[in-house]
Amino acid sequence: MVSSTAMAVVNGVANPLPADPRRTLLEWLREDLGLTGTKKGCDHGQCGACTVLVEGRRINSCLSLAQLHDGDEIETIEAIGTPDKLAPLQRAFVTHDGFQCGYCTPGQICSAKALMQELADGWASAQTEDLTARPSPTPEELRERMSGNICRCGAYSNIIAALEEVIAADADHQGTVA
């Protein structure tokens, strides 16, 4: 049972969680809250199109039951920028043609935003040689760290170029400009 007070804060607004425990976080965001920026690709954790930030961390919203997010702070693509006020990551995706159809893009941008925070926090990846050293954002590192987001249009190299630009502009990797 979900208690009647179970809430999650989505893009700064508190919302009661859905009554049906089967509702995934993805369905709740899209179908109940109308936040359709987040996409359903595979619905099985295999593509990353549904990536959102929960407590600042990227997750696949398709594999998470909404009722498990009581008290969580959730951020979706709708809060990252707007058409007339693009976030630096969004602007860089446009500059570098980091998409074709755009279906994977909200997930890519949310993922990239979290990636910058993970770099700032010093998290290692499977490409990190010295696990205890500060990771550097090499193309190999960025590709590995973005590997949870599939792009069927194959915009990968342009996505990495966009990320490199934003990371270079944020030279101390503080995750501030994403």
Next chain:
Amino acid sequence: MRPFALDHAASTAEALQFLDDGATAIAGGTNLVDLMKLQIATPERLVSLRRSGLGDIAQDGEGLRIGALVTNADCAADMQVRENWPLLAKAILAGASPQLRNRATTGGNLCQRTRCGYFYDTSQACNKRDPGSGCAAREGFNRIHAVLGTSDACIATYPGDMAVAMLALEAVVLTQGPSGEREIPIAQFHLPPGDDPARDNVLEAGELITAVRLPAPTGGVQIYRKVRDRASYAFALVSVAVDLTMNEGRIARCALAFGSLGTVPWRDPAVEQVLIGEAPSSALFAKAAEVLLKDAQGFGANDFKIPLAARALAATLNDATRTGKA
């Protein structure tokens, strides 16, 4: 998904109570929700472990105690893990994706089910999903299947990476259940299929993984080599975990575990015995592979795993012994 009730345990004791009443535990949900969507798992009651007080990493003598609800991401980011048990961090980071690792937990990862395609397809015969129905994989697409530890009933692998590192590191799975607390060496945790493939591990009804304990660090060279169809975000075809110490040009000690090769994370002391006390050479590594694979049996599409495992072992040992510390 079939309808179900969802409760939220506020403590370990409460979680155990719900489990005792027949509920199924849900941690990150990255495997269970998937299985519920496909109606392979149809629990009537779930209990969320999120607030059950199992989310900490703590020093345990010279070892480390990793709570069952610690996420894979947090475990791999933990500085003690990175410094003293790098094999574990490497294996975790080789698995899934950053998004999945942020949800996947230590306990859930150990209990993840196979990725056999027939297990996921409810129109197919599968003894693991539907005991007695047969095994479509034996004569079917079995490229990802096991070559060690199989039975007539099932040839599926345990697909995960984390447990392979834990096996080489001699971790212990700590549980609580209706019959009290247990400390299960990880080598005994997963069950080969035998004639009961529906059962993946030794957990009893109502039993909860509370933590995994790592023994004191060995100080060895630790490498996790994962061979797969693409560079990232794919399960292993074969993986090798090694923790090895050299002394005066010889292998002084070594622990080796293999993933996606057997039906369970695979460790064979006879392989380590071949290596210990010897100077590294390709002939020695080939001999170790021969011992490892002497009972290996392919089923057609997965025959390639046998030579692949031999080469992955040689390559891993080559790296480990060349960078080996005294």
